[in-house]
Amino acid sequence: MQFDSQAPWLKYLDPSQRELVEVSFYLSQEFANNTTLQDFSFIVFPMAKAYEGFLKKVLLDLNLINQEVYYGRHFRIGRALNPDVSPNQRDQWWLFDDLSRMLNHDLAQEIWQTWLQCRNHVFHFFPNGEQKLNFAEAVNCLNQMQNVMKTTITLIEERHEKKVKQAKDIES
Numbered sequence: 001m002q003f004d005s006q007a008p009w010l011k012y013l014d015p016s017q018r019e020l021v022e023v024s025f026y027l028s029q030e031f032a033n034n035t036t037l038q039d040f041s042f043i044v045f046p047m048a049k050a051y052e053g054f055l056k057k058v059l060l061d062l063n064l065i066n067q068e069v070y071y072g073r074h075f076r077i078g079r080a081l082n083p084d085v086s087p088n089q090r091d092q093w094w095l096f097d098d099l100s101r102m103l104n105h106d107l108a109q110e111i112w113q114t115w116l117q118c119r120n121h122v123f124h125f126f127p128n129g130e131q132k133l134n135f136a137e138a139v140n141c142l143n144q145m146q147n148v149m150k151t152t153i154t155l156i157e158e159r160h161e162k163k164v165k166q167a168k169d170i171e172s
Contacts, residue, residue, distance in 0.1 A: 005022075007150065008150075008153050008154070008157065009054075009146070009149040009150045009152070009153040009154075010149075012054070012057070012149070012153050013050060013053070013054060013057075014053070014057075016053075017049075017050040017053045017054065018050075020046040020047060020049050020050035020053075021046070021047050021050045021146075023046040023047075024043055024044065024045075024046045024047035024050075024142055025047075025142065027042065027043040027046075028043050028138065028139055028142060031043065031135065032135070034135070037135075038132060038134075039132040039133060040133050040134060040135045040137070040138035041122050041131070041132070041133045041138065043133075043135075043138040043139070043142070044118060044122050044133065044138050044141045044142065045122070045123070047118075047141075047142055047145055047146075048118055048119040048122060048123065048141075048145070050145075051114070051115065051118065051119060051145045051148075051149065052077055052115070052119060054149055054152075055077050055081070055111065055115065056070055056075070056077065057070070058152060058156070059080070059095060059099070061156070062098075062099070062102050062156075064095050064098050064099065064102075065095075075093065076093075077115060078115070078116075078120055079093065079094070080093055080094060080095045080096070081095060081096050081099065081108070081111060081112045081115060082094075082096065082112065083096045083108075083109065083112055096108060096112065099111070103152065103155055103156075104155075107148075107151060107152065107155065110148055110151070111148055111152065114144050114145055114148045117141065117144070118141035118144055118145050122141065
């Protein structure tokens, strides 16, 4: 698994979020050869927390939420980005369509699916034990979150650069 500590998506995170990502990658290296454990979800947990923080920061930077919501304890990513929220429950905090419009629909779907698979399904307990992750699945979650963060930051940076160029062209 590749981990670039200088990657732009990692620099976008605040220090506590970067530390969580580093812990997950460290754990993935430490337990790579472990044959006794049956569930490697613990490897995903720190990075999943960082991913949720990343998403909140993206929403803040896109002006879809404000500072009060960002620092508050009541905003829920799972509700805000769920494309399947019933139309009669879509209120000011349902942000999937806004994110789709500001980034693109495919990326918004990928952000949601990654959150669902690598955060929500991993964190919650299911009595039938279906959410145990073997080592390869845990590493796949790390890679999936990393790739979505990388793609998101690349797109945001490209759009920012385009706006700056357009502003300079207008001034000229």
